[in-house]
Amino acid sequence: MHTVNIEKLNAKKMTFFLKRFIDVVGSIIGLVIAAIIILFVAIAMKIDEPKGPIFFAQTRVGKNGKEFKMYKIRSMCIDAEEKLAELIRHNEIEGAMFKMKDDPRITKVGKFIRKTSIDELPQLWNVLKGDMSLVGPRPPLLRELKKYTELDRERLLVKPGCTGLWQVSGRNELDFQQMVELDIQYIDNLSIKNDIFIIFKTIIVMIKPNGAY
Known part of the structure; x- marks a missing residue:
């Protein structure tokens, strides 16, 4: 696996400027559209779990x-983090990530929105806000970062993204090392x-989902 050419990356100042411009414009337009979708999802969530929060904030590494x-719509039960310790042995993906296809922590509405x-x-x-970009590597959790190799850490050379090459190239059907390879390639x-x-x-994948779960 090849590594990132740091000198070439640092020279792309105009690319980073345009990327930020697209991020700001795209996120403003996206948030207006997303507000309508989130409203309907929130109603469905309150019907399913009246006392559960709509949003979920989690510490990620950028x-x-x-x-x-990092903010998401909550797709798991309220005590999901506490239940993780019991499920960690059922991890279905190799490397510094946890994925389980039939994760019992995911709610009924959660299955659809995921x-x-x-x-x-x-x-x-x-x-x-500038924490993320529209496109970039998936931001890791703190516990995942502890397992990273030096090569894995090259994923942190740019801002993490809402979507990325991994998400549109197979997503959960790929293992962790394949994800790293795609991120470094990106x-x-x-x-x-x-x-x-x-x-x-990504828009096509959202309309016709691939390996997301």
Whole structure:
């Protein structure tokens, strides 16, 4: 597996400027549209779990190891983190991630919003704030970062994204190392053209879901 050419990446100042411009405009437009979708999802969630919160904030690791609160629509039961210890042995993906296809912590509404990636929509607020980009590597959890190799840490050279090359290339059907390879490939070939391609492919995936769960 090749590594990122840091010198080439640092020279892409105009690409990063345009990327931020697209992030701001895209997140503002996206948040307006997302508000309508989230309203209907919130109603469904309150019918299913009247006392449960709509949103879920989780500490993630961004560019250069900076920690931030990432927002999502809650798709799991209220005590999901407490139940994780019991389920960790059932992990179905190798590497520094936890994935379980039939995760019992996921609610009825949660199954739908995860399949369609609707649960990710609040991350547009993270994009507007500057914690994330529309396109980039998936932001890891703190417990995942502890298991990272030096090569895995190259994923932190750019801002994490709401979507990325991994998400439109098989998602949960790929293992952790394949995800790392795709993220490094994305970072090493960073361009606005590639970002636009991934955004359009993400829209297609949301309409016709792939391996999301």
